[in-house]
Amino acid sequence: EINYQKSLLKEGKEIERATLLWNEKEKKTEVMRSKEEEEDYRYFLEPDLPPLVISEKEIEEARKELKELPEERKRRLLKEYPLKEEICEIIVSDKKLCDYYENLMKLVKDKKLATNWLINEVLRILNEKNITIEEFPLEIEKLAYFLNLLSEKRLPMGNIKKIFYELVEKKIEISDLLKLTIKEKEEDLEKVIEEVLIKEKEVVEKYKKGKKGVIGYLIGEVVKRYNGKIDPREVKEKLIEILEKN
Numbered sequence: 001e002i003n004y005q006k007s008l009l010k011e012g013k014e015i016e017r018a019t020l021l022w023n024e025k026e027k028k029t030e031v032m033r034s035k036e037e038e039e040d041y042r043y044f045l046e047p048d049l050p051p052l053v054i055s056e057k058e059i060e061e062a063r064k065e066l067k068e069l070p071e072e073r074k075r076r077l078l079k080e081y082p083l084k085e086e087i088c089e090i091i092v093s094d095k096k097l098c099d100y101y102e103n104l105m106k107l108v109k110d111k112k113l114a115t116n117w118l119i120n121e122v123l124r125i126l127n128e129k130n131i132t133i134e135e136f137p138l139e140i141e142k143l144a145y146f147l148n149l150l151s152e153k154r155l156p157m158g159n160i161k162k163i164f165y166e167l168v169e170k171k172i173e174i175s176d177l178l179k180l181t182i183k184e185k186e187e188d189l190e191k192v193i194e195e196v197l198i199k200e201k202e203v204v205e206k207y208k209k210g211k212k213g214v215i216g217y218l219i220g221e222v223v224k225r226y227n228g229k230i231d232p233r234e235v236k237e238k239l240i241e242i243l244e245k246n
Helices: 002-010 056-065 070-080 085-092 095-107 111-129 140-151 157-168 174-199 201-208 212-225 232-245
Strands: 018-023 028-034
Touching (some): 070 095, 095 111, 111 140, 111 157, 140 157, 174 212, 201 212
Antiparallel strands (some): 018 028
């Protein structure tokens, strides 16, 4: 019947209200009788069912109680968060993971950074351990704390993944994280500065002879080693400390 009506519409014909019968000899349907109005169908009211009037308010309340469907949630997430469509599909495909993602987004400062870590590191651990997001050993608050420290550049760039996996494996506690990262970051920065000073001996000599302006060049060289992911003020402070000591 659907194909029949489609063919009529394609030919530019109108679909008439009618009752059809099947012609066994011709192997096709034929019009048995036409119907002009709805009354011709002889609809009967159900006496046991009173007229039902549904207000717009009731419709709206029912709509609010409906659960968000995956496709609707996907469209919303794409608008609200820094997600590529293929990544969004991965997240939305698992309701628990999607709930976790949205809860994490409420706790972090850099949503793009957090999204990348969830997709690249957290999901990798889930796959390796064959566990669900509900079984992920690092609590969401601790993950958010770690990611916020990372976004604030308060973690040593060379040891980020090591620290993350130690947190996941419970080898270190979140309370020790900041103390640990400060110590490691200072050691890492000192090492990088020493490498730059050895390489830039001529610039160091100029500084020692009173040309303090060259400090800007040395700061720039150190910052380059961190791909810009370190506070230049912190570099300057440590750089002056080392130069004056030597």
